Structure formats: C-alpha cells, structure tokens
Amino acid sequence: MESQSRPPKLMVRVKATMRVKRYSPRTEKTYCYWIRYFIRFHGVRHPASMGGSEVRAFLEYLAVERQVAAATQNQALNALVFLYRHVLDQPLGDIGEFSRARRPRRLPVVLSHEDVMRVLSQLSGPMNLMATLMYGSGLRLIETCRLRVRDIDVERQIITVRAGKGDKDRTTLLPASCISSLQHQISTAKRHLDVRLDHGRVPVTLPHALDRKYPNAGVSLAWQWLFPASRPCCDMVGKVVLHHIHPSAVQRAVKQAMKAAGLPRPGSCHTLRHSFATQLLSQGTDIRTVQELLGHKSLETTQIYTHVLGKGFAGVRSPLG
Known part of the structure; x- marks a missing residue:
C-alpha cells in the first residue's frame, strides 16, 4: 500500500503534463531527452533541488563545450522552462546571462x-x-x-x-x-x-x-x-x-x-x-x-x-x- 501512495516519478509527470497540454509526440520525446540530460549533467540531482544557476551552467556547457547550434540550445532551454513552470510549479524567472550558441546566417538551398x-x-x-x-x-x-x-x-x-x-x-x-x-x-x-x-x-x-x-x-x-x-x-x-x-x-x-x-x-x-x-x-x-x-x-x-x-x-x- 505504501508504494501506491508514492507520487509518480518525475518523467511520468512530465509526459502526463505534456499529453494534457496536447504537445506532439516528437516534442515530448525531445523535451524528455533534454530533461534527462540536464539531470545527468548535475550528478542525478532532482531538478526541484536546483534552479536558475544550474540551468545557466548547463546551457553554458552546451554552447562552449558541446558547441551545439543555437536552435539546439534554445530547444534545451524550452524543455527546462517547461519542466520548472508546468511540472515542478517553480518558474525559473531570470536565469541571468549565459553564453549563447552562435546562429549563423545561411541562405536556404533552393532549386530551379x-x-x-x-x-x-x-x-x-x-x-x-x-x-x-x-x-x-x-x-x-x-x-x-x-x-x-x-x-x-x-x-x-x-x-x-x-x-x-x-x-x-x-x-x-x-x-x-x-x-x-x-x-x-x-x-x-x-x-x-x-x-x-x-x-x-x-x-x-x-x-x-x-x-x-x-x-x-x-x-x-x-x-x-x-x-x-x-x-x-x-x-x-x-x-x-x-x-x-x-x-x-x-x-x-x-x-x-x-x-x-x-x-x-x-x-x-x-x-x-x-x-x-x-x-x-x-x-x-x-x-x-x-x-x-x-x-x-x-x-x-x-x-x-x-x-x-x-x-x-x-x-x-x-x-x-
């Protein structure tokens, strides 16, 4: 009976919240990836015990060490904002300045x-x-x-x-x-x-x-x-x-x-x-x-x-x- 009274695990809550809000399966998969990555990056700490400084450090790592594209860094940020705002009910607020991945201006390839x-x-x-x-x-x-x-x-x-x-x-x-x-x-x-x-x-x-x-x-x-x-x-x-x-x-x-x-x-x-x-x-x-x-x-x-x-x-x- 005790196990039945425990609150659902974090990722179960994330998926349930996204489905209630009618996010697409692709977005659900992407957001879950970045949330898990964020947790592993900080030594498997629960996100509820972390906040803006940890999010900023993670985004810095993606831009500086991983050298991800700007769209990828923004995707990770969106996933974490969703987690804190809609799942943990503790909005991040202003997380301060962090290194932004560079967004190169490239023209699309077009065909005649x-x-x-x-x-x-x-x-x-x-x-x-x-x-x-x-x-x-x-x-x-x-x-x-x-x-x-x-x-x-x-x-x-x-x-x-x-x-x-x-x-x-x-x-x-x-x-x-x-x-x-x-x-x-x-x-x-x-x-x-x-x-x-x-x-x-x-x-x-x-x-x-x-x-x-x-x-x-x-x-x-x-x-x-x-x-x-x-x-x-x-x-x-x-x-x-x-x-x-x-x-x-x-x-x-x-x-x-x-x-x-x-x-x-x-x-x-x-x-x-x-x-x-x-x-x-x-x-x-x-x-x-x-x-x-x-x-x-x-x-x-x-x-x-x-x-x-x-x-x-x-x-x-x-x-x-």
Whole structure:
C-alpha cells in the first residue's frame, strides 16, 4: 500500500503534463531527452533541488563545450522552462546571462523549376506525389505525411493542413496537376480500408480523444491517412492501429532522387518547400500571401527567401544591367 501512495516519478509527470497540454509526440520525446540530460549533467540531482544557476551552467556547457547550434540550445532551454513552470510549479524567472550558441546566417538551398522536375522524375507512386506536394503546395515533410483524406478538397483545389507547426491549421494550394494522382491515392486508401474492415477492423491513429467521442472515426474514409504506413503497429496503450508513413522513408527516397538527378548542390525534402516559396516570390506573389501559405508565424522568416532570388525579385536590377 505504501508504494501506491508514492507520487509518480518525475518523467511520468512530465509526459502526463505534456499529453494534457496536447504537445506532439516528437516534442515530448525531445523535451524528455533534454530533461534527462540536464539531470545527468548535475550528478542525478532532482531538478526541484536546483534552479536558475544550474540551468545557466548547463546551457553554458552546451554552447562552449558541446558547441551545439543555437536552435539546439534554445530547444534545451524550452524543455527546462517547461519542466520548472508546468511540472515542478517553480518558474525559473531570470536565469541571468549565459553564453549563447552562435546562429549563423545561411541562405536556404533552393532549386530551379527545371531541377525540381528532374528530381520528381526520379520518383514514382506515393513518393512522387508526396514530393510533388512539398513543392507544389509548400508543405513541410511532416505535414505531408499527416495528410488525411478529409484534408483534400479537389473541388476548390485546397489542401487543409491541420495542427501544423505551432498546432495551427491553415489552407494552401492544391496544384491542378496533382488532382488525378490524389484521387488515385484516395481510391487506394479506400481499398486498404475495405481490406482492414474485412480482417479485424484496424483503425487509424486519431488526434487526442477523438476515438472515444466518435468510435467509428478510425474506420471512416474521411479520417484515413493519405499516405499510411506499410503495416499496423501498437500505440502507447497497446492498441493495434495504423499510423502514417514514417518521415524517414520519404527523406531517404527524396535524397536518393536528388542524387540520381545529378544536382550540383545536395538538398532535402525542405529544399522542395524552399523552392515553392522562391518560385512564388519570383512570379510576383505578395510576400504576406506566401507567409500564409507556408504557415510562418513571422514575416521575417519568409523574407529570407527574398535574399535568394537575386536580380529577378520585384523587378529590381543592378545599375550595370
């Protein structure tokens, strides 16, 4: 009986708090990593017995000794702020000055339309469609993987991105050239659903507690993944479900396609999204429209693409012609 009265362990509390606040599984995994790292760094002391000075020392270590990127240091800081504010209920406050990891200003790699077409020609089937959507709709890789049948509006030529970065919804363009492939992919999703209904009724994973509110949503066509995983798996409570395709599989396929296309510079899935933005801006699309299509919180993030465009942007030309 005594063991049952003990408070839950720290990491159990961290995970429970993150799930109540609806953080993504990826963020949960990342924050847990940094919290464990912080605890080990300070000799396995409990965070409740530490505070701002220990956090500052840890961040200094990451920047000076580990020489991590600025984004990585900020990620660690965010994890610890979350721990102290939401789990331990003892906010850090001002932790003072510490060495900041340097954030180098680098321009994104972008491809010409012709180069993108060469890359796409090296892909087939769902991989081709996913890469095409990243370029033609400006989707992030994870947003593409998470598309469901209900997110595709062929009639209005709109794609709805649900719970994108920052847990925000937005709409973006559905290229007319993708309609036929998308309709084929939806038909494939329906066939796969029919097979699963005939062999055990395996549902797809659903956001939050939707499966309790709508018990049949997981086996309805609208909620099916557009790009499902090749086989079912077990979720966190041991239930057999069908997840979406893993992003790493798409990353490998696109990387191989770019290598086969003989590109002068290496790229990634995000290069296709970068290329979407620069193509729109070079055609004269308003930068705020591009910001909305990309789902950028800040216009400053979108403005980096104006530095990549060169003489064609907004009609500006060098005095030398």
